[in-house]
Amino acid sequence: MLAGSLLALAAVVVLSIAIGSNRLSLGEVFHGLFAYGDGEHGYTDAVVRDDRLPRTLLGLLVGMALGLAGALMQAVTRNPVAEPGLLGINHGAAVMIVFAGALFDITAPAAIIWFAFAGALGGTALVYLVGGGRGTSSPIRLVLAGVALQAVFAGVNQGMQVINTHNLDKMRAWLVGSLVNRDVGALSGLLPFFAAGVVLALVLGRALNAIALGEDTARGLGANPTLTRVGSMVAVGLLSAAATAACGPIAFVGLMVPHFVRLLVGHDERWVSVLSMILAPVLLLGCDVLGRWVGSPAEIQVGIVADVVGGLAFLFVVRKLKAVRR
Secondary structure (H helix, E strand, O other), X not given: OXXXXXXXXXXXXXHHXXXXXXXXXXXXXXXHHHOOOOHHHHHHHHHHHHHHHHHHHHHHHHHHHHHHHHHHHHXXXXXXXXXXXXXXXXXXXXXXXXXXXXXXXXXOHHHHHHHHHHHHHHHHHHHHHHHOOOOOOOHHHHHHHHHHHHHHHHHHHHHHHHHOHHHHHHHHHHHHOOOOOOOOOHHHHHHHHHHHHHHHHHHOHHHHHHHOOOHHHHHHOOOOHHHHHHHHHHHHHHHXXXXXXXXXXXXXXXXXXXXXXXXXXXXXXXXXXXXXXXXXHHHHHHHHHHHHHHOOOOOOOHHHHHHHHHXXXXXXXXXXXXXXXX
């Protein structure tokens, strides 16, 4: 499964670089990646190196963050529909980012990451407070709480955009969820947040397996359920904040991929986390490629495509849960 996932990731990376308003052959893609500078291929090399490669790398990082955050949330809450986008966490981060841009004119990713982190953690706390808290909420209550808070956050976002029209167009494009025209150099300040979230999530894998057996059993196995939950939520906050600051709120990626991974490898959270981190970029970049192909010569933003694909997948998950209850 690991080898197959890596092959799928390599394939979608090549497609992400090759497909766009100008279709490139595999030869042009590899020339742009490994033989940059030849005058005969100057234009296509520039497209590969300056546009599509940075966009693809950003999609890789954001997909990894969303997939891993979704796997963590589902594990720590033992809730099959837990996911940062669906439960309003990404939108909480988005509110604070729009707040930073509208009121303080702060738009640099390295600066807004702190606002995003505060918004992600605040969104997490609100969802659990409204939905019942302490992991006792039913999936339906958490989803309803997340949807309600998303509506509130959307209203706040629109209000702050009206207050400051200077950043309106930029914020509108960002709020859709997009990998286009992102300054990858400026995003280097987000890498420590990505890295910290990934390391913390992977370290917690064994403890999450113990918690799945029940809190008493987990304590008997040497795990601390409270510390594990706090650490997981911090990791989710770091990953969600970095992903949202990088390309805006994108939902459903963290919901679909862990479900698919568990069908493949079972419920060992160590493998679920690793494979979710590999396959989530496959889904995100696949949605980005699909948006470019369907909307050619223009394109449909990846956040919109992910919403359509994810909404259909969510209906499947809901029907599956209904069948299980029966």
